[in-house]
Amino acid sequence: MRNILSILALISLFYQQLPAQEHHAEVHHETAEAHGECSCHHEEEYSPSAVAFHHIADANAFHIFGDLYVPLPCILYAPEQGWSVFMSNAFEFGHHGDGKNAVEGYVLHEGVVMRVVDASFPREKVAVECFTSREAEVDGKKREIYQVMYEGNCYDLDRKTTLDGGMLGGGISSYYDFSITKNVFTMLLTVILLLIVFLGVAKAYRTREGQAPKGMQSLMEPIVVFIRDEVAVPFLGHKYEKYLPFLLTVFFFVLGLNLIGQIPFFPGSGNVTGNLAVTSVLAIFTFFVTNLSGNKHYWEHTLWMPGVPAWIKIILTPVEIMGLIIKPTTLMLRLFANITAGHIVIIIFVSLIFIFGDVGQSLTGSITGIFIAVPLTMFMMSIELLVAFIQAFVFCILSASYISAAIEEPHHH
Amino acid sequence: MTGTLAAIGAGLAVIGAGIGIGNIGTKAMDAIARQPEVVGDIRSNMILMAALIEGAALIAIILAFFA
Numbered sequence: 001m002r003n004i005l006s007i008l009a010l011i012s013l014f015y016q017q018l019p020a021q022e023h024h025a026e027v028h029h030e031t032a033e034a035h036g037e038c039s040c041h042h043e044e045e046y047s048p049s050a051v052a053f054h055h056i057a058d059a060n061a062f063h064i065f066g067d068l069y070v071p072l073p074c075i076l077y078a079p080e081q082g083w084s085v086f087m088s089n090a091f092e093f094g095h096h097g098d099g100k101n102a103v104e105g106y107v108l109h110e111g112v113v114m115r116v117v118d119a120s121f122p123r124e125k126v127a128v129e130c131f132t133s134r135e136a137e138v139d140g141k142k143r144e145i146y147q148v149m150y151e152g153n154c155y156d157l158d159r160k161t162t163l164d165g166g167m168l169g170g171g172i173s174s175y176y177d178f179s180i181t182k183n184v185f186t187m188l189l190t191v192i193l194l195l196i197v198f199l200g201v202a203k204a205y206r207t208r209e210g211q212a213p214k215g216m217q218s219l220m221e222p223i224v225v226f227i228r229d230e231v232a233v234p235f236l237g238h239k240y241e242k243y244l245p246f247l248l249t250v251f252f253f254v255l256g257l258n259l260i261g262q263i264p265f266f267p268g269s270g271n272v273t274g275n276l277a278v279t280s281v282l283a284i285f286t287f288f289v290t291n292l293s294g295n296k297h298y299w300e301h302t303l304w305m306p307g308v309p310a311w312i313k314i315i316l317t318p319v320e321i322m323g324l325i326i327k328p329t330t331l332m333l334r335l336f337a338n339i340t341a342g343h344i345v346i347i348i349f350v351s352l353i354f355i356f357g358d359v360g361q362s363l364t365g366s367i368t369g370i371f372i373a374v375p376l377t378m379f380m381m382s383i384e385l386l387v388a389f390i391q392a393f394v395f396c397i398l399s400a401s402y403i404s405a406a407i408e409e410p411h412h413h
Numbered sequence: 414m415t416g417t418l419a420a421i422g423a424g425l426a427v428i429g430a431g432i433g434i435g436n437i438g439t440k441a442m443d444a445i446a447r448q449p450e451v452v453g454d455i456r457s458n459m460i461l462m463a464a465l466i467e468g469a470a471l472i473a474i475i476l477a478f479f480a
Contacts, residue, residue: 230453230457231457326472329472330465330468330469330471330472331468333468333471333472333475334464334467334468334471337471337474337475390460393460394460394461394464397457397460397461397464398461398464398465401461
């Protein structure tokens with residue numbers, strides 16, 4: 001029920017977004033041509049999908065409210081100019097996360113650091129006027145290129161380098177971003193919290209041997225025992241001890257990140273498990289653990305299935321090899337899509353206030369919106385809480401089932 | 414236009430997944446009603462199966478938006 005709901009919302013969102021973007025870019029393109037130079041367009045109409053995508057994205061600063069941001073360290077490297085290290089409040093946060101300054105050729109747009117490509121742009125700290133965007137064709141695909149206006153001229157902005165090879169719209173650009181971003185900060189915070197909890201519990205088990213669990217031990221022991229008895233032992237049999245640490249680590253890491261992502265303000269709000277890069281690394285761990293522990297039986301059944309005619313083997317082997325990659329891919333997409341969809345639905349429900357209220361024009365509309373949005377958001381957040389546990393559990397149980405397929409002993413008939 | 418077609422494709426994928434997960438739900442409820450003592454096993458298997466179907470649907474949705 002919940003998944004269908006969120007997937008439907010995701011679809012309607014994509015559906016709305018595509019025509020809206022095209023329209024917006026077109027209008028701007030015309031004005032740019034008409035004036036012969038660039039100009040800053042002013043606030044367009046309120047778009048819930050743009051707000052939602054902005055909120056689930058990674059950023060170089062934590063937004064609290066209004067123009068108040070928590071700065072994070074920026075560690076940037078461009079082959080042309082070397083390393084730049086500074087705190088992101090050097091940009092002076094303005095409206096919508098746009099920085100008022102350019103620092104060493106970098107600017108902050110919508111909370112994200114971008115680099116000015118043009119070499120004639122000053123590389124010291126200067127004030128910039130505003131941000132805009134233009135439509136351009138790169139490698140046969142239409143892309144929106146952000147621009148910054150400085151002393152009446154517009155300069156193209158480069159986005160940070162990503163390793164997706166352009167598949168998700170990124171690629172190698174003129175600089176690399178190694179910053180402690182919102183996601184990295186949240187991940188480090190979760191790791192520290194988990195270390196504090198588990199080192200404390202481990203110490204308690206050493207010092208209180210033979211006694212009943214106490215405090216944090218009583219909270220953690222049922223969860224660990226649940227993963228052992230419901231996931232590890234039924235799937236992995238007598239070899240479960242070897243894989244239990246991996247399963248528990250994945251479970252608590254995903255659960256911790258999911259729960260911290262539910263907190264809508266400062267130490268939380270980082271959408272880490274809703275980031276494809278994070279979930280893909282987790283899935284790659286499962287891929288390696290599965291395939292490195294695969295026995296002869298597993299590889300024989302993958303590469304040259306015994307007991308079927310040779311011409312079927314020719315079809316079966318490529319399918320099995322694809323299966324090796326598809327299994328971790330679904331792990332990656334499932335976690336990403338569930339968490340992202342949940343966050344988007346919450347933001348869309350909150351957006352109802354602005355839609356009904358005509359973006360602050362109508363008080364009655366806003367109040368109606370609040371009465372609709374608050375119960376819906378509360379409902380969605382409680383379901384999200386459930387999903388945080390279910391998705392951590394599903395990631396763990398599916399990893400266990402893939403590993404169990406790889407270490408299964410042959411049974412002769 | 415591409416956006417509309419992608420949305421239709423994603424919608425079809427969701428219909429399939431909805432039917433699949435619905436079937437899992439009914440059968441699991443039936444099984445629990447018949448044998449309440451194995452409710453734990455049934456629940457974890459139900460979640461596992463639902464997750465597998467959901468995975469297929471998610472791949473379809475993601476492909477619909479990339480194509």
